[in-house]
Amino acid sequence: MPALILADDFSGACDAAARGGVGTAYLVAPPEPPEVFALTTETRHASDREARAAIRSLAALLAGRRLYKKIDSTLRGPWIAEVDELLTMTDYSQALVCPAFPAQGRTIREGVLCVNGEAVQRIECPFEVRDAETEEDLSRIAAGLCESILPVGSAGLARHLFPPVEPAPLRAAPGEWLVLVGSENPVSLAQLQVLRDARLDRVRINPETYPETIAGVFATGGETAARFLRDSGAVGLAGLREVLPGIPAGRILGGRYNDGLMVVKAGGFGAPNAILEAIRIQSNVRPNLIV
Secondary structure (H helix, E strand, O other): OOEEEEEOOHHHHHHHHHHOOOOOEEOOOOOOOOOEEEEEOOOOOOOHHHHHHHHHOOHHHHOOOEEEEEOOOOOOOOHHHHHHHHHHHOOOOEEEEEOOEHHHOEEEEOOEEEEOOEEEEEOOOOOEEOOEOOHHHHHHHHHOOOOOEEEEEOHHHHOOOOOOOOOOOOOOOOOOEEEEEOOOOHHHHHHHHHHHHHOOOOEEEOOOOOOOOOOEEEEEOHHHHHHHHHHOOOOEEEEEEEEEOOEEEEEEEOOOOOOOEEEEEOOOOOOOOHHHHHHHHHHOOOHHHOO
């Protein structure tokens, strides 16, 4: 059955697509959509009214598809309004919510969202909320779903809802890396500092202009990644796979850098060396050899 991962920002769409083995994430609905793909509504900072309107605009695309509503693992965005609108528009009778992402330290314990073991907030919503602290918990939740229940969660649950696919290996071409950091999250700023301290050649950080050719792009923050792709005439990323937990990479679809490599990371994800390590992995060299 055709399926769709519906996210509220582009990094989330890529993350869920990579972990779920879906492979392709779009910025806008494609004219000829593939059997299974991810799509962003870009509604992370929208009002409830705007978010509902964005969901309604996709009515023709949603029809006849199995859906997964991807939400932020720390519950940002108008996700309750979006889920409610999906239930109104589709044949799903109820929603099951579990934004746990154990690989990134997000767990749900007795209905409370915890980040790295610290309680952050109780999940207050009109839908059923499930606890999960391990991958095994998420696997059991996925196995117990029936067709009438709309699954709602982060990239963590997506991994257990779609059959695994092994995409082709991704490697950067020779040339410069662009590193675009638009997130003010302290995690991202710490990663940026580690990259600066490494003093790598052929790495441009937040440049005002882009070179004609690139080895790859690393973008932190969904809005930053989406803006870069739109500015370069692209429509999304294909062949998505995880480079590091919660950090996917794929090939650029269309535009100036068509088929180029791009790595996307949510602002709050990753270890301090995440950007440096992702560039190393995708370049297939040690960091001090990127020259």
